[in-house]
Amino acid sequence: MKLQVSHSPHVRDKATTQSIMLDVIIALLPATIAGWYYFGIRAVLVTMVSVASCVIFEYLSRRVMKRNNTISDLSAVVTGLLLAMNLPVSIPIYMVVIGAAFAIVVVKQMFGGIGNNFVNPAIAARIFLVIAFPKAMTSWVVRVGEWYSLKSVDAVSSATPLTQIKAPDAPSLWKLFIGDKAGCIGEVCILALLIGAVYLMVRHVIRPWIPMAYIGTFFLLVFFFGHSNVFNFSGDLLTSQGWADLFHESLYMLLSGGLILGAFFMATDYVTSPLTTKGKLLFGMGCGILTFLIRYYGNMAEGVSFSIILMNILTPHIDDWTMGKPFGEVKENAKV
Amino acid sequence: MPLPLRSLHAFAGGVHPLGNKNTDVLPSIHLHGFKEVELLMQQHIGPPCTCVVKPGDHVDVGTLVGRADKPMSVPIHSSISGTVKEVHYVVSANGAPVEAVRIESDFNHTINPFCKPPKVESFEDFVQMIRDSGLVGLGGAAFPTYIKINPPKNKMPDTLIVNAAECEPYITADYRQICEHPDDIIDGILEVMKWLEIPKTIIGVEDNKPLVTRIFSHEIKKRIYKTGKHPDIEVRTLKTIYPQGAEKMLIYTLTGRKVPPGKLPIDVHTLVMNVSTLRFIGLYLKEGIPLTRKRMTLDGSALNTPGNFIVPIGARIQDIIEAAGGTREEPKKIIMGGAMMGVALDRIDHGIIKANNAILVFGSEETTLPPESPCIRCARCVNSCPMDLIPCGIDKATRLRDTEMLEKYHVMDCIECGCCTYACPSKRFLTQSIKNGKVMVRAERARIKKEQELLAASQQKGGSSPS
Ligand code: SF4
Ligand code: SF4
Numbered sequence: 001m002k003l004q005v006s007h008s009p010h011v012r013d014k015a016t017t018q019s020i021m022l023d024v025i026i027a028l029l030p031a032t033i034a035g036w037y038y039f040g041i042r043a044v045l046v047t048m049v050s051v052a053s054c055v056i057f058e059y060l061s062r063r064v065m066k067r068n069n070t071i072s073d074l075s076a077v078v079t080g081l082l083l084a085m086n087l088p089v090s091i092p093i094y095m096v097v098i099g100a101a102f103a104i105v106v107v108k109q110m111f112g113g114i115g116n117n118f119v120n121p122a123i124a125a126r127i128f129l130v131i132a133f134p135k136a137m138t139s140w141v142v143r144v145g146e147w148y149s150l151k152s153v154d155a156v157s158s159a160t161p162l163t164q165i166k167a168p169d170a171p172s173l174w175k176l177f178i179g180d181k182a183g184c185i186g187e188v189c190i191l192a193l194l195i196g197a198v199y200l201m202v203r204h205v206i207r208p209w210i211p212m213a214y215i216g217t218f219f220l221l222v223f224f225f226g227h228s229n230v231f232n233f234s235g236d237l238l239t240s241q242g243w244a245d246l247f248h249e250s251l252y253m254l255l256s257g258g259l260i261l262g263a264f265f266m267a268t269d270y271v272t273s274p275l276t277t278k279g280k281l282l283f284g285m286g287c288g289i290l291t292f293l294i295r296y297y298g299n300m301a302e303g304v305s306f307s308i309i310l311m312n313i314l315t316p317h318i319d320d321w322t323m324g325k326p327f328g329e330v331k332e333n334a335k336v
Numbered sequence: 337m338p339l340p341l342r343s344l345h346a347f348a349g350g351v352h353p354l355g356n357k358n359t360d361v362l363p364s365i366h367l368h369g370f371k372e373v374e375l376l377m378q379q380h381i382g383p384p385c386t387c388v389v390k391p392g393d394h395v396d397v398g399t400l401v402g403r404a405d406k407p408m409s410v411p412i413h414s415s416i417s418g419t420v421k422e423v424h425y426v427v428s429a430n431g432a433p434v435e436a437v438r439i440e441s442d443f444n445h446t447i448n449p450f451c452k453p454p455k456v457e458s459f460e461d462f463v464q465m466i467r468d469s470g471l472v473g474l475g476g477a478a479f480p481t482y483i484k485i486n487p488p489k490n491k492m493p494d495t496l497i498v499n500a501a502e503c504e505p506y507i508t509a510d511y512r513q514i515c516e517h518p519d520d521i522i523d524g525i526l527e528v529m530k531w532l533e534i535p536k537t538i539i540g541v542e543d544n545k546p547l548v549t550r551i552f553s554h555e556i557k558k559r560i561y562k563t564g565k566h567p568d569i570e571v572r573t574l575k576t577i578y579p580q581g582a583e584k585m586l587i588y589t590l591t592g593r594k595v596p597p598g599k600l601p602i603d604v605h606t607l608v609m610n611v612s613t614l615r616f617i618g619l620y621l622k623e624g625i626p627l628t629r630k631r632m633t634l635d636g637s638a639l640n641t642p643g644n645f646i647v648p649i650g651a652r653i654q655d656i657i658e659a660a661g662g663t664r665e666e667p668k669k670i671i672m673g674g675a676m677m678g679v680a681l682d683r684i685d686h687g688i689i690k691a692n693n694a695i696l697v698f699g700s701e702e703t704t705l706p707p708e709s710p711c712i713r714c715a716r717c718v719n720s721c722p723m724d725l726i727p728c729g730i731d732k733a734t735r736l737r738d739t740e741m742l743e744k745y746h747v748m749d750c751i752e753c754g755c756c757t758y759a760c761p762s763k764r765f766l767t768q769s770i771k772n773g774k775v776m777v778r779a780e781r782a783r784i785k786k787e788q789e790l791l792a793a794s795q796q797k798g799g800s801s802p803s
Binding site: 115116272 | 347348351353354505584588594595596597599666667668669670671673675676677678679680681682684696698702703704705706709710711712713714715716718722723724725726728729744745746749752754757758759760761762763765767768771
């Protein structure tokens, strides 16, 4: 009789890396599909190219580095999906491939593969593309001509809502919420993003701390220190219309750009965010503050990406600062 | 009947493995007819016993076989009647060589005539009696009970906590103990309360065992009826979560006291005893037969008839499995103890020891060993650790052999409960790695201590310190 000998425990939870990644993919689908709906078939193409090239680069780099194959853990699919969601629909296809290569080969595999990258690959790739191809990455289209058009249409460069808030034709909050606006493929439909986020939380894939802290901090900062804030508000604060006006900018800022996508799906990336609850709260607050500063004082649209990546870099330190005491280490004041 | 109080506190962390309490409705069965037993001379935490029999000697049930000479050691008695065949060294289940006595049964089950109910007149008598009975903590720790109930005078407990949580999957031995002998348990509790002058007892029961709560409440009511006064025993339900039955967690959930790292429950004036330990005290006072039998759960998909069985200590695992109904498929993994903390065996001719409370015989459906993959920092291990440690960090430090980092992560506070490994989606052997980390830290501490001693010695001699 041959008996298997292994260290305890002898039972394991069902969750695997693969099942978690699958949950993330499922959670990203509503927003992706909404993006396809708003941006037409070219958005589908961008998504497919991004996912496929991420998987292929993952496979190839593992092959070249003579490491075991890891595409079955689905993390490359997640990266590909996230990258696509962070791209404008009009981006030339070869840039998508370059972005995927940067994300997988440079950011992920050169640092040792899953679990070892210190910044989020999708965000790093997006920032890389913005720097390398600023024009292509910032030309926004509201909707690509005919929905079946595969050509990279001469994008009617349209401002994103971020830069539009003061313009008379700024979209309404409702339009921002359901996604009828300019922006990246996956960031426009807030409703779909929230559905995905709820799914992730119900499935215990993510905890709410980072998005809560991120969104909360950002909202409060805009509310108190935005362009039309509590202190310089000219309307009548005592009426409900007054409050609604005041909230308008904060909500507008929240719903435009990639903040919701970033807060729920990219800031919560396991590998590059802190381990403890305290650390996660700190991380989220940091993201919120940085996003606010970049959007209001840096005057650029990359607030979310930059703030998340900066906090990614700080993560090991946050982990260090927030390492709690073991159970019982604190002086207990129970009656003894 | 008023509902029993719920526990006041909850520890952070813990996991919810499938209970698999398949055997909880099956009454325990006495297993007799073992041809031989092998009694290890060390069945407790502490130094081994001295063997006092030699081949050819006749022994009865309850005859002293191993004498406890050293402190922290408790005697070992024969569990069957028969003839001593061999005194030799064997390798115990955890891999250490230990002296063992092989006794062949005469199938008469004669009981040693010297076994009679002990007379207890003082606290000292009580402690001595507990020691003579060979009792150790039956929940699995095997800590000598006589030490536990004899704390330093400035640390007398004010609360007795009865551990009826039984949070390990599969195991129902305590559950059956409670269903079958609640009176003995209450007797045991009352004796301990009486001699240690403990004013209050709390029985902690997980809320997935409502029957246990009812049995205890009923038993307590019976006592009130009989004696006219309330015995100050309270039953409290606990959230069903693993490791609710771990001493530190149990004390915290029931009293709000936290046992500091490196300290014992008695340091917060609490005495924790397992129901089976208390039942034995109650029984021993009535019958006077030392600890020679053990109730254990046999479960797992490879068994024909899982259930609870009362077996003589020292019976070999293979014989027990056979006597309990045998296997229906070739076992793939055999575990001594529970699924979360038990030891997987490579041989099954070991004799069981006092603290064993389960044998799990896994067939192919339960035996999977998923491969390890890289840590994705999902923090599931952190969230599940009842000791609030950072298991993935400790794992990393162990792999880097970085003892400084291990100390920073408080590796020594780990209670090896297995929650982190259970929860890890990357299937990393965290508990194992952490255990290795502890070994490294111990070695490093010893090295530093030795260095300091050498340094002190050389300074005393007036020499310069070694570079
Ligand atoms: S549970 Fe496993 S994968 Fe998750 S952080 Fe801990 S060690 Fe890493
Ligand atoms: S085995 Fe140790 S580190 Fe892992 S959960 Fe239990 S106490 Fe925490």
